[in-house]
Amino acid sequence: MSAHIATKKLYVGIWAALMVLTVVTATVSRIDLGAASAAVALIIATTKALLVVLFFMGVKYVSQKMTIVVIVSGVFFLGILLVLSMADYGSRAFK
Amino acid sequence: MEQQRESAELGMWLFLITEIMFFGGMFCAYMVYRYMYPMAWEAGSEQMDFWFGTINTVVLICSSLTMALAVRSAQVGQRKALVILLIITMLFGCVFMGIKGVEYYGHWTEHQFPGPNFQFAGPDAQHVQIFFFLYWAMTGLHALHMLIGIIVVGFIAYWSWRGKYGADYYNPVENTGLYWHFVDMVWIYLYPLLYLISHKHAG
Numbered sequence: 001m002s003a004h005i006a007t008k009k010l011y012v013g014i015w016a017a018l019m020v021l022t023v024v025t026a027t028v029s030r031i032d033l034g035a036a037s038a039a040v041a042l043i044i045a046t047t048k049a050l051l052v053v054l055f056f057m058g059v060k061y062v063s064q065k066m067t068i069v070v071i072v073s074g075v076f077f078l079g080i081l082l083v084l085s086m087a088d089y090g091s092r093a094f095k
Numbered sequence: 096m097e098q099q100r101e102s103a104e105l106g107m108w109l110f111l112i113t114e115i116m117f118f119g120g121m122f123c124a125y126m127v128y129r130y131m132y133p134m135a136w137e138a139g140s141e142q143m144d145f146w147f148g149t150i151n152t153v154v155l156i157c158s159s160l161t162m163a164l165a166v167r168s169a170q171v172g173q174r175k176a177l178v179i180l181l182i183i184t185m186l187f188g189c190v191f192m193g194i195k196g197v198e199y200y201g202h203w204t205e206h207q208f209p210g211p212n213f214q215f216a217g218p219d220a221q222h223v224q225i226f227f228f229l230y231w232a233m234t235g236l237h238a239l240h241m242l243i244g245i246i247v248v249g250f251i252a253y254w255s256w257r258g259k260y261g262a263d264y265y266n267p268v269e270n271t272g273l274y275w276h277f278v279d280m281v282w283i284y285l286y287p288l289l290y291l292i293s294h295k296h297a298g
Contacts, residue, residue, distance in 0.1 A: 005170045026145075064104065
């Protein structure tokens, strides 16, 4: 069994999607969305990151399940870092 | 051989996880300070050059495409395409670094480097300075990764030209690709978090 080889067409398609999302996030940033603007920017950035990870980095086609475990746990660690830090600082106003 | 390739891929991902935590600490500091001083973050973001940031985002996305195609060329054993695509990827990386350099020079002459020479006319100057500290630290660490990436891709291009890689062995090409895409992904987050905070941004 050898590694999955994606088509050139797929890579160009992902590139086009990333370009479109860049234009979308740049355009949306000029509109005053108030508190929602950060959330919108992060949702678009995460969509772009997922496209990069799944297709350019080939995680969608990874054959070794251990690699998936490592990637998911890494993202989970990052989540612990960010969520628990924010839970601390965000709750300091409550006395 | 396939098991060896999978192991190399797993090892590379373990390294990338340490990189995620490395950058993650900075993103965490960014998040906490932005929560504490949202106005300073908006004021700082308005000092960013929208077009430099946007063009660099486009440059990096293009470099990721050529990198992905380079790895594919290695997989199917097209040596000439592999070398050319790696060189194009390096050139995109150099364009990114050039634009970043011009941008850094502008911030430097505008006294936007944190330290004794830092100057900011608006209110909240001390907190805007924290924004600029994180701006320089995060983009600086990213730029260092870009520099390392360009050098590594250069070596891989040389060895590809020497015929070291082919359809049956291309682990170093694949892992360099993973690194390059990872660095691109960090920028995908840095771009909206640094350049696009305020809807009043220039450009």
